[in-house]
Each structure stands twice: as C-alpha cells, then as structure tokens.
Amino acid sequence: MSESKDADKPAAAHGNSSRRDWLLKIGVALNVIAGAALAIPLVGFVFSSFAEKKDPRDWISLGPLEHFPEKTTRIATYRNPYTRPWDGETAEIPCWVRHISGDQFQVFAINCTHLGCPVRWFQESGLFLCPCHGGAYLEDGSRAAGPPPRGLFEYSYKVEKNILWVKGGQMPTLSNPV
Amino acid sequence: MLNILRNVAVWLDDRLHITAIYASTAGHEVPKSAGSWFYVFGSATLLCFVIQVITGACLAFVYIPSTNEAWTSLQYLNHVQFWGWYLRAVHNWGSNFMVAIMTLHMIQVFLFGAYKYPRELTWVSGIFLLLLTLGMAFTGQVMRFDQDAYWGLTIGASITGRVPLIGEQLVHLLLAGPIIAGETLSRFFTLHVFMIPGLIIALISMHLRLVLTKGINEYPKPGKPVRKATYDAEYAEILRKEGVPFVPHAIDKDLIFAALVIIGILGAAFIFGPEGPGGRPNPTIVDTNPRPDFYFLSIFAALALLPDWMEVLILFVAPTVCIALLLALPFISPTGEKSYIRRPVAVLSVIFVMLIVGVLTYMGQTSPWSPKMNAWSGDAIPEKFVKGRTPLELRGAVVFQNKQCRNCHALGGQGGERGPALDEVATRLTKEELVRQVIQGGGNMPAYGKKLSPAEVDALVSFMATLHTTAPVRPSSKPENNLPRDVAAVRPPALHGR
Numbered sequence: 134m135s136e137s138k139d140a141d142k143p144a145a146a147h148g149n150s151s152r153r154d155w156l157l158k159i160g161v162a163l164n165v166i167a168g169a170a171l172a173i174p175l176v177g178f179v180f181s182s183f184a185e186k187k188d189p190r191d192w193i194s195l196g197p198l199e200h201f202p203e204k205t206t207r208i209a210t211y212r213n214p215y216t217r218p219w220d221g222e223t224a225e226i227p228c229w230v231r232h233i234s235g236d237q238f239q240v241f242a243i244n245c246t247h248l249g250c251p252v253r254w255f256q257e258s259g260l261f262l263c264p265c266h267g268g269a270y271l272e273d274g275s276r277a278a279g280p281p282p283r284g285l286f287e288y289s290y291k292v293e294k295n296i297l298w299v300k301g302g303q304m305p306t307l308s309n310p311v
Numbered sequence: 312m313l314n315i316l317r318n319v320a321v322w323l324d325d326r327l328h329i330t331a332i333y334a335s336t337a338g339h340e341v342p343k344s345a346g347s348w349f350y351v352f353g354s355a356t357l358l359c360f361v362i363q364v365i366t367g368a369c370l371a372f373v374y375i376p377s378t379n380e381a382w383t384s385l386q387y388l389n390h391v392q393f394w395g396w397y398l399r400a401v402h403n404w405g406s407n408f409m410v411a412i413m414t415l416h417m418i419q420v421f422l423f424g425a426y427k428y429p430r431e432l433t434w435v436s437g438i439f440l441l442l443l444t445l446g447m448a449f450t451g452q453v454m455r456f457d458q459d460a461y462w463g464l465t466i467g468a469s470i471t472g473r474v475p476l477i478g479e480q481l482v483h484l485l486l487a488g489p490i491i492a493g494e495t496l497s498r499f500f501t502l503h504v505f506m507i508p509g510l511i512i513a514l515i516s517m518h519l520r521l522v523l524t525k526g527i528n529e530y531p532k533p534g535k536p537v538r539k540a541t542y543d544a545e546y547a548e549i550l551r552k553e554g555v556p557f558v559p560h561a562i563d564k565d566l567i568f569a570a571l572v573i574i575g576i577l578g579a580a581f582i583f584g585p586e587g588p589g590g591r592p593n594p595t596i597v598d599t600n601p602r603p604d605f606y607f608l609s610i611f612a613a614l615a616l617l618p619d620w621m622e623v624l625i626l627f628v629a630p631t632v633c634i635a636l637l638l639a640l641p642f643i644s645p646t647g648e649k650s651y652i653r654r655p656v657a658v659l660s661v662i663f664v665m666l667i668v669g670v671l672t673y674m675g676q677t678s679p680w681s682p683k684m685n686a687w688s689g690d691a692i693p694e695k696f697v698k699g700r701t702p703l704e705l706r707g708a709v710v711f712q713n714k715q716c717r718n719c720h721a722l723g724g725q726g727g728e729r730g731p732a733l734d735e736v737a738t739r740l741t742k743e744e745l746v747r748q749v750i751q752g753g754g755n756m757p758a759y760g761k762k763l764s765p766a767e768v769d770a771l772v773s774f775m776a777t778l779h780t781t782a783p784v785r786p787s788s789k790p791e792n793n794l795p796r797d798v799a800a801v802r803p804p805a806l807h808g809r
Contacts, residue, residue, distance in 0.1 A: 180484065216492060217494065247469070258715040260757060280619060304491065307469070309479040
C-alpha cells in the first residue's frame with residue numbers, strides 16, 4: 134500500500150528518502166537479529182543430537198547366571214536405560230546370551246547387522262537367522278551367510294556376584310555398534 | 312427481494328473479487344485438447360490428498376501419539392470408536408490410491424512431454440511432491456505403531472547408520488534419541504501431521520499456480536516439437552483458436568474420474584477394512600517377520616538381492632542420482648518432440664522402470680531369500696519322499712527336519728527358498744559331494760560339520776541320495792500282487808544309484 138501512496142506523491146517520497154532508507158536498514162537489521170534469536174533455540178532443540186555427547190549406555194543386569202545354563206544360547210530381556218515414562222513395552226529390549234562356560238559369555242544384540250531386523254536363534258542347526266533378508270550367523274555370532282556385512286553386534290559384559298551385566302542403551306548400527 | 316440479493320452479491324464480489332478470482336482460476340482458458348481422459352490424474356491426486364487430510368484430522372481426534380498408548384488407541388479406533396475402523400480403512404486406501412494415481416500422473420506427464428519448456432518448474436515441484444508423498448507413506452506406516460512399524464524404524468535407523476562420518480548423529484536425529492523410545496513416535500507424528508503436509512500444501516499451491524501461469528500442456532501432436540523461440544506464441548494461438556474455460560468445458564472428465572476414485576477408495580475400504588495394527592510394538596517378541604508397506608517393498612527386495620559392496624552405492628548414491636536425474640530432466644531435454652509416439656526411448660524407459668519396480672515389489676512380497684522360520688516344524692515331508700524308504704533313510708528324513716534344513720530347502724514345493732529345492736538333489740550331487748556340502752557348507756550355506764554326528768550325516772545323506780525322481784517306482788516283477796502298496800514297495804529303485 135505504501136508503495137502506491139508513494140507513487141501518488143513522488144515529491145513527499147523524495148523528501149524523506151534518506152530517513153526512509155535508514156529506517157528500512159534498521160528494520161532489516163533488527164529482524165535479522167530477532168530471527169537469529171528465534172532460530173538458535175529452535176535449531177538447537179531440533180538438532181540436539183549433534184550437540185549432546187553424553188554416552189547413553191549404562192550397565193544393565195540380565196539376571197543371575199542360573200538363568201543361562203552352560204553351552205546354551207538363550208534370549209534375555211532388559212529395560213532400556215535410556216527411557217521415558219511413556220515408553221511402555223517398547224523399552225523392553227531383547228538380546229541373545231550365549232553361555233560358553235564358567236564366566237565366559239557372549240551377549241549379542243538382537244539386531245541383524247545388515248538392517249537391524251531381529252535375528253532368531255535355532256538351537257538344532259546352531260544358527261541365528263534373520264527374517265528380513267536371510268542373513269545367517271554362527272553360534273559365536275560370526276557371519277555365516279547372506280547380506281550382513283559383519284558378525285552380530287556384541288555387548289561388553291561382566292559377571293559380578295553371580296549376576297550377568299551388559300553395557301547397553303542404544304540401537305546398534307554399523308556406525309555405532311553396541 | 313431479488314434486487315436486495317443482487318445488491319448483496321455485487322457488494323460481496325466488490326469486496327472479495329470472487330468473479331475475478333474465478334475467471335483467473337476455475338474459468339481460465341485451456342486448450343480444448345486438454346479435456347482428455349489422460350489429463351484426469353493430477354486433479355485425482357489432489358483429491359486423494361484432500362481425503363487424506365480430512366480423514367487424518369478425524370483420526371487424530373482419537374489417536375494418541377505415545378509409544379505406550381498408540382497401539383491401544385488404534386485398537387480402540389478399530390473396535391470401539393463409531394465408524395473408527397472405516398475411517399482408518401479410508402485413510403489407508405486413500406494413501407494407496409494417492410501413490411498409485413500420482414504415479415500414473417507422473418508417467419502421463421512424462422510421456423506427453425509436459426515437463427518441457429516452459430513448464431520445467433511444474434515438473435520440479437511435482438518431483439518434490441512425489442518425495443514428500445513417499446515421506447508421508449513411510450511416516451504413516453510408523454503411525455500404525457505395531458511390530459512392523461517398530462522394525463521398520465529399526466531398518467530406517469540401520470540404513471541411516473551407514474552414512475559415513477555423521478551416521479550416529481543422524482540416527483539420533485531420526486529416532487529422537489539413541490534408540491526407539493518415547494520421543495521417536497512424537498517425532499514421526501509431527502512429521503506426518505504438521506511438517507510434511509505443510510510442505511505439501513505449499514508445494515501444491517506452487518504446482519497449481521504454475522499450471523495457471525504457464526498453462527496446461529496441450530495434447531501433444533507427433534511432429535510438432537517444442538522450440539523455445541516459438542512455443543509461447545504457438546500456445547497463445549492454440550488458446551485463441553480452441554481455448555475453452557476449464558469450468559465447465561474441460562472439467563467433465565475430471566469430475567467423473569474424481570467420483571470413481573472416491574467410490575473406489577470407499578469401496579476398497581469397505582471390502583478390505585483397515586490395515587492392522589499388527590502385533591504389539593514389543594521388541595522382545597522376536598517371532599516376527601517385518602515387511603514394509605508395498606511402496607517400499609521394491610527397495611526392501613533390492614537390499615536382499617544386492618551384493619555387499621553395492622549396498623552403500625544403492626542406498627545413498629543411487630537415490631541421489633535418480634532424484635538428480637528427475638530434477639534435471641526438463642533442463643536436459645527442454646525442447647523437441649513431446650508426443651510419446653516419437654519418443655521410443657521415453658516409452659521404453661517407463662516400461663523398464665515399471666518392470667524393475669514391479670518385479671522387485673513382487674519379490675519383496677514373496678521374499679524367497681528369507682528362510683521359512685517354521686518350515687522345519689510346520690511343513691511335513693510329502694509322502695512320496697518317504698514312502699518305501701529304508702529305516703536309515705527315514706532317519707535321515709527326520710534329521711533333515713530336526714536340523715531345520717527345511718527352513719532353507721524346499722521339498723515338494725514346501726519349505727524355504729533360501730537354498731535350492733532338494734526334490735532332485737541326487738541328480739546334481741554325488742553322495743560324496745552331498746557329504747562335503749553338509750559338513751563344510753559352501754555357496755551361501757553354513758557348515759554343519761559341528762552340528763551333526765557322523766551317524767546323522769550318514770543318515771541325512773542316505774536320505775538325500777534318494778531324492779532324484781518324482782515318483783518312486785515299485786518293483787515291476789509283481790505288478791498284480793494283493794499286498795498293500797506300501798508293503799510291496801519295500802525297497803524302491805530309488806536306491807539303485809550311488
């Protein structure tokens with residue numbers, strides 16, 4: 134609207150031009166500052182994953198050793214330490230525990246290393262099989278067949294006072310294993 | 312009275328400029344040839360989007376985007392909420408129709424050369440609309456927060472995790488944390504109902520605005536190539552000679568098709584009902600078989616069939632190249648023939664792409680590369696493969712089932728297809744080769760040497776050595792005996808070889 138008014142009154146516009154230019158510049162500058170003040174918290178909020186460096190992992194108890202007889206591979210579940218009150222059952226994470234002997238364990242993430250689908254243990258054939266693209270792993274987690282680029286992701290574990298602990302809390306991916 | 316109404320109408324038109332807006336939109340002139348059945352897909356795609364917005368807004372009245380509650384609220388929608396099941400079904404079928412009709416629209420626009428000068432940006436905005444619609448499809452699948460959604464997110468995160476250098480941060484960005492948890496679903500809900508639809512509405516506005524400013528593509532005539540110098544004048548001439556207002560002269564077929572689309576969506580929704588939700592989104596239920604919705608089955612299939620070294624290439628480079636090519640198309644080929652009759656390469660590339668996507672989708676549906684997890688306990692060995700076999704061979708058949716060979720190897724058309732079917736394996740491998748294959752593995756088969764005792768290997772191989780003919784032949788010396796068949800066929804000639 135102001136432009137059409139200016140067109141009607143070229144003389145008035147001409148008279149104030151330096152003041153108007155100055156006000157315009159101030160206006161633009163103020164909005165750049167205000168916009169940045171708005172953008173910084175917004176971008177920080179949305180992209181917080183790039184700023185937070187805290188390790189989400191924690192030691193988690195998988196229960197007493199009696200739950201895992203020697204020379205067997207069994208499923209164990211734990212409540213994910215990175216959790217929210219409204220997570221529900223989604224925070225229940227499974228993993229495969231292979232008790233080799235004594236304090237010797239292997240704890241595998243459930244996720245296939247190919248694309249993360251849940252691998253299943255087949256006791257009789259001694260294989261982990263993935264239902265998505267047919268990845269297969271041997272008893273010790275090493276890659277046996279199919280598209281997986283590596284063996285199963287392994288949790289670090291410790292045995293304390295007859296309890297098996299693993300360090301977990303994040304979804305294992307190729308760029309960030311367990 | 313009539314005078315008062317007329318005055319009101321004139322007053323409203325003066326304030327709202329309705330006549331002018333109408334004349335420049337619905338009443339704008341289009342070439343008469345554009346009133347064709349081939350030109351109905353664009354408006355039908357828009358119609359689908361409107362249906363999605365309306366049904367989606369209604370579903371959001373009830374749906375709870377919380378990891379803990381989403382699945383239950385979907386069950387509530389399906390079983391308790393009045394008409395809830397039907398709106399879910401319409402929303403689901405609306406999305407299927409939208410992707411399908413949008414694909415037809417894109418193919419039509421491509422084959423009719425509508426992307427050429429001066430409609431480059433219409434095509435470019437259309438490509439972004441295609442990508443955003445696929446984004447809606449993926450985030451929509453996550454809204455149906457069940458096992459498939461959970462594992463679909465896992466697959467998405469695993470793919471993202473392969474990005475070099477910043478993979479870890481990108482996974483966090485995608486999942487709103489290091490793992491699928493509380494904020495993940497909220498994030499996808501925001502994308503599905505606010506962000507992506509907002510962008511789609513903005514882009515549709517641009518897309519339609521461009522259709523108005525640059526005019527709808529005339530029905531292309533073979534032998535009439537586009538030239539930048541002359542096209543604008545030619546188009547103006549077409550409009551002058553045979554231009555008709557879109558409403559009411561060219562909208563008739565759009566209207567009929569629109570009604571058919573609505574009836575199609577409503578009918579499919581009524582007959583087939585809503586999709587899922589499947590099993591609870593509980594990751595500890597590992598007895599699951601995650602599959603994406605059909606739009607992504609072709610990518611899912613490609614990921615099973617590619618060799619390792621190609622995966623990063625196909626996951627990141629190929630989509631980038633494909634999208635870049637689509638975006639660049641109107642700038643690579645801005646002029647020349649429009650009609651598909653003079654563009655055999657264009658027609659062939661559509662057929663080629665459709666065949667690839669179609670075959671991959673079919674393969675994704677059947678997933679022959681996946682072991683059939685319950686074949687060993689669920690699929691019986693057909694009678695013909697055990698009838699008349701020796702005890703050792705029968706023992707071998709039991710080993711074959713017990714050791715879960717059947718999960719990857721079919722017999723009689725039943726079982727996994729990961730490995731070759733073994734109906735006639737003895738015609739391909741000698742007994743020694745069978746022993747070696749079982750013990751050492753090879754190809755894509757793991758070694759079973761440590762999992763089988765020598766006696767089991769012996770039995771298994773004896774059984775497999777009988778698998779070389781489709782029908783066991785009974786001793787011919789006593790064709791007319793009165794004994795029951797299975798007693799007569801104590802030792803079939805199947806054992807003669809090897």
